[in-house]
Amino acid sequence: MSNPAGVRQPFFAPFVTRSARYVRASPGIVAGGGLLLFMLLASFLAPLPHDPITPDPTAVLQAPSAEYVFGTDANGFDVFSRVIAAGRSDLPLALMGTLASLVIGLLIGLPLSVKSRWSEGFMRALDAFQSFPLIVLSVTIVSLTGNDIQNILYAIVIINGPRFIRLIRGEALSIRDGRFIEAAIATGARPRRVVFRHIMPNVVDVCLVQCSLTTANAVIVIAALNFLGIGVSPPTPTWGSMVQVGAQAISTGQWWIAIWPGVAIFLAIASLNMLANGIQRQVEGS
Amino acid sequence: MLRVTGLTSQFRGRAGVVRAIDDVTFEVPEGESVGIVGETGSGKSVTIRSVLGLLPSYGEVVSGSAEFEGTDLVRLNRARLREIRGARIGFVAQNPFGSLNPVLSIEKQFRNVVRAHRRISRTDLRDLAVERLESVQVRGPERVLRGYAHELSGGMAQRVVIALAMLHDPSLVIADEPTTALDVTVQRQILDLIDAQVKQGRRSLLLVTHDLGVVAQYCHRVVVMKSGKVVETGLVADVFSDPSHDYTRQLLAAVPPAPWADDVPSLSGQEVHR
Amino acid sequence: MTVPEAIQAEPVPAAPREKRRRPLLRYIVKRIAIVPVSLFVLGSVSFFLVFLIPGEPAITILGDFATKEQIAHVNSQLGLDKPLLERYFSFWGNLLQGDLGTSFFTNEPILHDIGKFLPNTLELVFFALLLAIGLGMAIGVVGAYFARRIPDRIMSGLTSVLQSVPDFFLALVGIYVFFFLLGWAPAPIGRLPIESGSADDRPFLIISSLFTGDWTTLGEAVSHAALPVLSLGLVYASYFAKTARGSMGTALTTPQVEFARACGLRERTVVYYAFAASRTTVVTYIAILFGSLLGGAAIVERVFNWRGMGQWALDGVLKVDVPIIQGFVVTAGLLTLTLFLLLDLVVLFLDPRVSYE
Numbered sequence: 001m002s003n004p005a006g007v008r009q010p011f012f013a014p015f016v017t018r019s020a021r022y023v024r025a026s027p028g029i030v031a032g033g034g035l036l037l038f039m040l041l042a043s044f045l046a047p048l049p050h051d052p053i054t055p056d057p058t059a060v061l062q063a064p065s066a067e068y069v070f071g072t073d074a075n076g077f078d079v080f081s082r083v084i085a086a087g088r089s090d091l092p093l094a095l096m097g098t099l100a101s102l103v104i105g106l107l108i109g110l111p112l113s114v115k116s117r118w119s120e121g122f123m124r125a126l127d128a129f130q131s132f133p134l135i136v137l138s139v140t141i142v143s144l145t146g147n148d149i150q151n152i153l154y155a156i157v158i159i160n161g162p163r164f165i166r167l168i169r170g171e172a173l174s175i176r177d178g179r180f181i182e183a184a185i186a187t188g189a190r191p192r193r194v195v196f197r198h199i200m201p202n203v204v205d206v207c208l209v210q211c212s213l214t215t216a217n218a219v220i221v222i223a224a225l226n227f228l229g230i231g232v233s234p235p236t237p238t239w240g241s242m243v244q245v246g247a248q249a250i251s252t253g254q255w256w257i258a259i260w261p262g263v264a265i266f267l268a269i270a271s272l273n274m275l276a277n278g279i280q281r282q283v284e285g286s
Numbered sequence: 287m288l289r290v291t292g293l294t295s296q297f298r299g300r301a302g303v304v305r306a307i308d309d310v311t312f313e314v315p316e317g318e319s320v321g322i323v324g325e326t327g328s329g330k331s332v333t334i335r336s337v338l339g340l341l342p343s344y345g346e347v348v349s350g351s352a353e354f355e356g357t358d359l360v361r362l363n364r365a366r367l368r369e370i371r372g373a374r375i376g377f378v379a380q381n382p383f384g385s386l387n388p389v390l391s392i393e394k395q396f397r398n399v400v401r402a403h404r405r406i407s408r409t410d411l412r413d414l415a416v417e418r419l420e421s422v423q424v425r426g427p428e429r430v431l432r433g434y435a436h437e438l439s440g441g442m443a444q445r446v447v448i449a450l451a452m453l454h455d456p457s458l459v460i461a462d463e464p465t466t467a468l469d470v471t472v473q474r475q476i477l478d479l480i481d482a483q484v485k486q487g488r489r490s491l492l493l494v495t496h497d498l499g500v501v502a503q504y505c506h507r508v509v510v511m512k513s514g515k516v517v518e519t520g521l522v523a524d525v526f527s528d529p530s531h532d533y534t535r536q537l538l539a540a541v542p543p544a545p546w547a548d549d550v551p552s553l554s555g556q557e558v559h560r
Numbered sequence: 561m562t563v564p565e566a567i568q569a570e571p572v573p574a575a576p577r578e579k580r581r582r583p584l585l586r587y588i589v590k591r592i593a594i595v596p597v598s599l600f601v602l603g604s605v606s607f608f609l610v611f612l613i614p615g616e617p618a619i620t621i622l623g624d625f626a627t628k629e630q631i632a633h634v635n636s637q638l639g640l641d642k643p644l645l646e647r648y649f650s651f652w653g654n655l656l657q658g659d660l661g662t663s664f665f666t667n668e669p670i671l672h673d674i675g676k677f678l679p680n681t682l683e684l685v686f687f688a689l690l691l692a693i694g695l696g697m698a699i700g701v702v703g704a705y706f707a708r709r710i711p712d713r714i715m716s717g718l719t720s721v722l723q724s725v726p727d728f729f730l731a732l733v734g735i736y737v738f739f740f741l742l743g744w745a746p747a748p749i750g751r752l753p754i755e756s757g758s759a760d761d762r763p764f765l766i767i768s769s770l771f772t773g774d775w776t777t778l779g780e781a782v783s784h785a786a787l788p789v790l791s792l793g794l795v796y797a798s799y800f801a802k803t804a805r806g807s808m809g810t811a812l813t814t815p816q817v818e819f820a821r822a823c824g825l826r827e828r829t830v831v832y833y834a835f836a837a838s839r840t841t842v843v844t845y846i847a848i849l850f851g852s853l854l855g856g857a858a859i860v861e862r863v864f865n866w867r868g869m870g871q872w873a874l875d876g877v878l879k880v881d882v883p884i885i886q887g888f889v890v891t892a893g894l895l896t897l898t899l900f901l902l903l904d905l906v907v908l909f910l911d912p913r914v915s916y917e
Contacts, residue, residue, distance in 0.1 A: 128598060130848070133892050135855030136870070140877050140885050144612045144620075220726050224859055227728055228874060243729060247863060250736045251747060259736070262729040270724040277720070340818055343707055364827075372824025379822070384815035389836045389911050399823045434912040450823060 028278025032212075035271035039264075043087025050078035052085035053235045061249070064256050071256035073245050082237035083260050089149070090239055091268065094218035097156030098211055104157055105164020105207075112165065113172035123169070126162050134159045135224060142230050152231040156221050160214045164207075171206050209283065212276035216269045223265050239265045287490045288314040288337070288458055293350035293360070295336045306332040306345070307514040314458065314507075319484065319491035321501035321522070323537065324511035330494045333511070334460050336360070338377065339367045354458065373403045376451035376459045378480065381467040382443035386435035392446060393431040399450050418449040422479060441472035445479065452483055459484055460492045465500075477504060498541050502526060510534050584908070591904055598897050606889035607651050610638060610882055621664065621880045637664065638882060660890065661883035663876070670887035673872060678891065679763030680751065681868035684788055685857050687766070689846070691793030692800050692853075697842065699797065700804025704812055705831060715801070722798035727856045731791035731863045738787060745787050748864040752780055760867060788864045792856055796849060803845045807838035840911045847903045851896055 049069070050056070055076035062072040070079035112119040138155030145151050184193075226232045226240025227247075234241070239261040246258025293310040296303050307329040314320045322330045335341050337352040337359055352359045355374065359367060371377070379385045387395055396415040400406050406414070412431070419427035422445040435443055444464065451459065461480055465473035481504050484491045493505060501508050501522060508525050510518040510533065518531040529535045610617060618634040619626060626634075632641075639647040654661065660670035703715035731748075738745035752759040756777070759765065765781035768774075811817065811834035820833045858870025865871070869888065876884025 125601075128601070130851070132896060133851045133855035133858070135852065136858055136873060136877070136888065136892065139874065140609065140889075141612060143877050144609065144880065144885075216724070223726055224728065227726075227859065228862070229878065243732065247728075247732055250732050251740060253736075253740050255736050255740075258729075258732050262726075262732065265726060265729060266724050269726075270720065273720050273724055338822060340821055342813065343709065368821075368824050368826065370824070371822055377819065377822035379815055379819050381815060385819035387816055387820070387833050387837060388913055389840075390833070391912075398820075398825055398829055402824045402826060402829070436913050447819070453823075 026278045026282055028274045028281065030278075032271045032274030032276075032278055035267060036275065039087055039268055039271065040091055043084055043091060046084050048078075048081040048084060050081045052078065052081040052237050055235070061254055061257075063254075070260045071254075073242075073257045074249060074254075075245075077235070077237075079242070079257060079260050082242055083239070083264050086237040086239045086242065086261065087264065087268075089236065090219065090222055093149070093152060093222055094156070094215050094268075097153050097218040097221075098160070098214045100153055100157050101160040101164050101214055102207060102211060104161040105168045108161075109165040109168030110172055112169045115173070119169075123166070126165060130162050135221065138221070139225060139228060139230060142225060149231050149233070149236075152222055152225055155225060155231075156214075156218045159221060160217055163214065164210060167206060167210050206283070209276050209280045212272045212279065216272035216276070219265060219268045219272070287316045287318075287355065288492065289351075289353045290333070290337060291351050291353070293333065293336055293347065293352060295332055295341065295345060295347045297342075297345045299344070305514060307336065307511075310350070310511070310514075310516050312509045312516060312519050314490050314492050317488050317490060318507060319481075319493060319505045320507045320509060321505035322492065322494045322509045322511060323496060323498060323501055325496060327513075328511040329514035330496075330511055331462055332514070334462055334492065334494060338371060338375065338460065339364070369403070372399060372451075372456075373454040374456050374458065376454075376456035378444075378448055378451050378459065378461040378464045380463045382438075382440060382447045383435055383467075385447045386443060388435055391432060391434055396431065396450065396453070399453055403454055414453075415449075418453060419446070422446075422449045422452075422483070424449070440468045441476060444468060444472075444476050448476075448479060448483065452487070455487055456489065458490045458492065460494075462494045463496070464493075466496075480504075498526075498537060510537070587908070588905065591901060595897060595901065598893075602890060602893040602897075603652060603655055606886040606893075607648060609885060609889065617880075617882075621882070634664065637661075655890070660887040663884055664881045665879060670883050673884070674869060674887055674891055676760055677867060677869040677872045680866055681854070681857055681861065681870055683764055683766060684785070684792070684861065684866060684868060685850075685853055687785060687789045688792035688796065688857070689850075689853060691789060692796035692849075693842070693846065694797075695793065696797040696800025697804045699801035700806075701808050701831065701835065703801070703805045704808035704834075707809055707812070716805070719798045719801045719805070722794055723802070725795060727791050727795040728859045728863055730795060731787065731860050734787045734791050735863075746780075746784055748787065750865045750867060751784050752777075753784070756780060784864075788860050788866060792853065792860050795856070796853055799849055800842065800845065804838075804842055807841040808834055811835070811838040840907050843903055843907055843910065847896075847900050850899050851892075854892055854895070 056072070056078070057076050059068065059072050060076045061074055062068050064071040068078055068080065070083060072078055112122060135155075138158045141158065142151045142155050145154065222231075222238070223240035223243065226238040227244045229241065229244065232238050232241045242261035243258045243265070246254070246256075246261070250258050290313070291311050293307060294305065295307050296305045310329070310333050312320070312322075322333065324330050332341070332345075335345075336347045337354075339359065339362075341347070347360050350360065354370070357366075357370075359370070362370070386392070390398075393412070393415065397411055400411055400414065415431055416427045419430060424430055424442060424445050430438065430442070430446065435446075438446065448464075459480070464480060465476050468476060477500060480491070480493075483489075491505075493501070495501060505522055507520065508518075508522050509516055510525070510531065512533045518525055518529065518534045525534060526538065529538060616631075617638060617640065618631040621634055622630050635641050639650065642650075658671060660674070662669050663673070699715045699719060703712045703719075706712045734745070735748050739747060746753060750759060751765055752762075762768070765777065766785060769778040769781060812831075814834075814837070816837065817830055817834050820830045825833070854870065857868065858874050860866070861868040861871035862874060869891065873884060873888035873892075875881075876888065
């Protein structure tokens with residue numbers, strides 16, 4: 001968030017002070033944020049005992065042991081190394097998807113916060129869109145546009161963009177009705193200035209909560225798509241595709257192949273949910 | 287009848303414990319009407335909720351007692367307290383639309399309130415409900431019973447609430463600012479109605495209000511509260527003609543001269559400036 | 561709560577009823593009138609999905625080694641050899657006649673496939689939704705009633721855990737524990753054991769065997785459905801729990817509930833009052849969740865080889881079988897629209913405040 005140029009300083013300043021306020025004494029934020037940070041650091045910094053993309057054909061379906069901490073899968077891949085390495089693609093991808101959704105939400109949600117027939121109509125259309133099985137639609141789009149990992153971003157945006165649009169519009173509408181906006185306009189501020197100086201910082205609050213939730217959802221979407229074999233090119237490790245490989249072995253008792261990446265997904269989502277709950281509580285409390 | 291002694295309640299919040307009322311003591315004698323006055327946040331509502339056991343889950347009575355017909359309501363278990371609420375003590379709240387359930391028919395709400403305290407056959411229940419609605423001057427009671435709260439006007443809804451509160455002929459009626467949410471034109475009607483119901487049944491009334499004119503007109507005694515404490519209590523005539531506490535004097539000075547002596551139609555429209 | 565229907569059975573004068581019914585009817589008609597519009601959008605979306613395929617669709621579908629004849633065949637199937645407008649109109653003509661085309665790979669008529677697979681999905685989604693609503697509401701109501709106290713903490717903890725598990729992973733854990741370790745559940749091989757033959761032509765196994773009294777089939781069907789229903793239902797219960805906790809929590813602090821207590825109502829009646837006032841929120845939420853439940857079902861179906869519409873659609877998607885994709889988009893959209901319509905009407909009867917205008 002540090003911005004040496006300082007162009008947007010007035011906008012980011014409240015954000016920074018708020019962040020500082022949140023961190024202070026909130027178990028959810030500390031635990032959730034800590035866990036997430038730990039997972040990110042582990043993904044990039046933890047030493048890998050084996051090469052995550054080179055299988056060892058002599059060690060297939062090994063149960064967890066000192067040599068293979070999480071065991072090996074049917075191809076002889078080391079599960080531990082792959083679980084760690086998968087975080088390198090899964091977590092940043094989820095964060096990027098969230099960022100893209102947020103940008104979409106801001107770009108569409110803020111202009112829509114002007115009450116008009118047109119914006120009402122758009123929201124209706126959005127309702128209809130959201131009621132559709134979006135995961136299937138995004139599977140369709142990702143597989144139609146090509147089996148590329150970047151295309152998963154589309155999937156995340158399709159599912160989460162509308163949520164941001166709705167949230168940001170609603171928030172901006174309610175804040176716009178607030179007295180201080182009236183005052184700002186009365187003192188002669190231009191509408192655009194009102195939007196960016198007065199509405200934006202307030203929207204940031206709720207967006208922070210939604211960002212955590214969206215990242216959690218993005219982790220699920222990525223895992224689900226990879227589980228279906230979409231957006232992955234083997235042998236690149238991803239949690240979802242690892243669960244898929246493990247799914248074939250779980251009926252015969254080789255639990256470790258699917259469970260460990262599943263636990264990683266669970267921890268990532270749980271940490272983000274904790275973070276969201278913690279921030280939510282802080283926002284409500286203040 | 288009701289004797290509140292040293293009642294102290296507090297709320298647990300994020301910022302720690304907040305004492306909402308402190309050592310509140312007053313009495314509602316048999317057959318008399320007592321008004322509690324004070325500005326917003328002075329603890330009026332917390333006092334009656336402490337008495338009725340209606341504090342939210344994060345609030346509690348720490349000490350004191352509220353003796354009603356010989357039993358201390360504060361120490362009563364929940365089941366016994368429930369038997370007293372609605373049966374021996376009737377409650378009329380501020381906003382009639384807030385009080386009535388929005389999605390249950392009025393008849394169903396009557397039925398639930400009656401059945402909370404005694405068994406009754408369906409035809410008897412309907413007769414009773416119609417009779418009670420008529421006694422609070424609701425026109426077309428059958429139609430009202432079939433309908434829902436949102437179909438009523440504010441005044442009508444509050445009449446329904448009063449009928450519900452009086453359903454079991456309580457000996458004490460507690461009214462929490464019963465007219466604040468209503469149109470100025472019906473405020474007086476509702477107050478007159480409560481007054482008449484109380485006098486008819488020789489009940490006692492505990493009326494919470496911020497309107498000194500109302501107290502002057504309808505109450506025998508007054509309890510003046512400020513910041514969770516009782517600052518003055520006594521007969522209305524005594525307190526209003528010779529207030530002993532500065533705060534009471536300020537309150538009185540805020541209303542036009544001696545409205546309680548005159549026949550001033552309504553004070554509620556007046557602005558209170560301190 | 562006790563004997564509530566008795567009152568409605570009483571004779572009611574006709575006049576006020578009449579007055580209320582007509583605007584209601586008008587509302588329903590208006591509500592139904594939206595359906596064709598939505599259908600138009602839905603059909604168009606499914607038509608234009610094909611344009612998302614980059615490059616030449618036939619090559620994407622058939623792979624790089626396709627022969628000229630194959631490509632020409634797919635192109636004529638897709639209608640790519642005709643002008644756009646003509647294709648669009650013939651697509652609509654076929655769709656309105658219920659003709660969704662045939663699969664590129666199996667040559668099965670899409671409509672026939674949907675008839676075969678949709679009931680299985682509906683069965684799964686129905687029971688999962690039932691479990692999700694029941695359990696979710698229970699968790700939410702308990703949490704709201706004991707707000708900020710220990711039961712609330714436990715319930716919100718449970719909600720968070722369930723919310724953090726992807727449904728397909730929960731399904732795998734279920735298979736490992738209940739099939740492999742404990743042997744309570746059957747292998748994840750479909751809706752019936754292999755000995756019982758194909759289950760494809762036997763839709764709605766649980767309900768139909770319940771009515772015909774075929775207890776053996778019922779037992780087999782239930783034991784095969786248990787894990788998929790549980791893994792979907794538990795995850796979605798957490799969403800309902802969150803909503804129910806929120807709306808009940810608000811409802812329980814309203815003056816309405818305070819007044820009910822002040823009237824001496826029993827606690828369970830008080831909770832019912834709050835529940836009645838907040839139930840429309842939850843009903844509306846069903847409509848919102850249904851879409852994602854359908855999507856979740858697709859993946860879970862795949863894990864359990866459930867042979868439902870979701871699994872069929874996913875297989876079609878992975879093979880870029882365009883008619884299957886179009887068929888699924890239209891069917892899922894229709895389902896969602898129908899559910900929205902139904903739930904709107906339910907809300908209408910649950911909440912007298914909803915205006916018909």
